[in-house]
Amino acid sequence: MRLLxxxxxxxxxxxAVFEDSRPLAAQFLPMTKGHQERLGGVVRDVVAEAGGGFDGLDRIGVTVGPGSFTGLRVGLAFAQGLGAALDRPVVGISALDGLAGSLPEDGSPVAALIDARRGQVYIKLFVNGLATGADEALTLEDAAQRVAALGPDVRLVGNGAPVLIEAFPDVKHALADDRVAPSPEALARLAAAADPATDLPKPLYLRAPDATPPSRLPGQPRQPAVPTAT
Structure with a gap:
């Protein structure tokens, strides 16, 4: 199977483009904004480098979150549009699954953590390579309790790891890997194993967005203040 x-x-x-778990081409560009401007060119380049063109793809995998509201929608919209144009299945991948899968498997429990800000992290726990539950948004205190319950050999991964350690330095762990995103290899393994019927490319939102819609349309007059009774 050849997948993007x-x-x-x-x-x-x-x-990245992989064929039967073998990497053919990959680009990993650290950035916190500007994904929309770069993604099209990056995809074009890796497909060209891999050879065979877009028609040679059998499947497309895309992260669905949790993560940046704007960022994850950029990837989802691009992947769904490309899948529709090529008539290829598109599968969704949890970013937390991708982070956990980026660590070498050694049998130790893993806590994948993404900084959700406002005193929270997105978290998913894994034991023997299997998730113990769903993706969640937890307070740092609740997350620290969950991590501590896994024992001192737990490995932390994701940009939420240093946030948790700073807030709760007594939480014991064997490793703290603060990588900013999953590895292409982990994403490829998950995309190959995904079921197109159930692992749908839909955004995974664990809480409401920080931004709020405007209270009035452009050009619309402000509503007069209601006088208070004295």
Whole structure:
């Protein structure tokens, strides 16, 4: 199977082409903004480098979050549009699954953590390579308790790892890997194993966006203040 993987949900713009787990071309560009401007060129370049063109692709995998509201939608819209144009299946990948899969498997428990700001992290726990539950948004205190329950040999991965350690330095861990995004290899493994019928390319939102819609349209007059009774 030849597949294209795309990730714009976190702190990088990633595109890579793999064939039967063998990397043919990959670009991993760390960035916190500007994914929309770079993604098209990055995908074009990796497909050209891999050879065979877009028609040679069998599947497209894309991260669905949790992560940046704007960033993950950039990748999702691009992947869905490309999949529709090529008539190829598009599968969704959890960014937390991708982070956990980026660590070498050694049997130790793993806590994948993304900084959600406002005193929270997005978190997913893994034991023996299998998730123990769903993706969640937790306070740092609750996350620290979950991590501590896994024991001192737990490995932390993601940009939420240093946030948790700074807030709760007593949490014991064997490793803290603060990578900004999943590796292309991890994304490719997950995309190849995904089921197009159930692993859908839909955004995974764990809380409401920080931004709020405007209270009035452009050019619309402001509503007069309601006088208060005295």
């Amino acid at each position: 993987v795309i990730d714009t949900a976190l702190g990088a713009c990633t595109a």
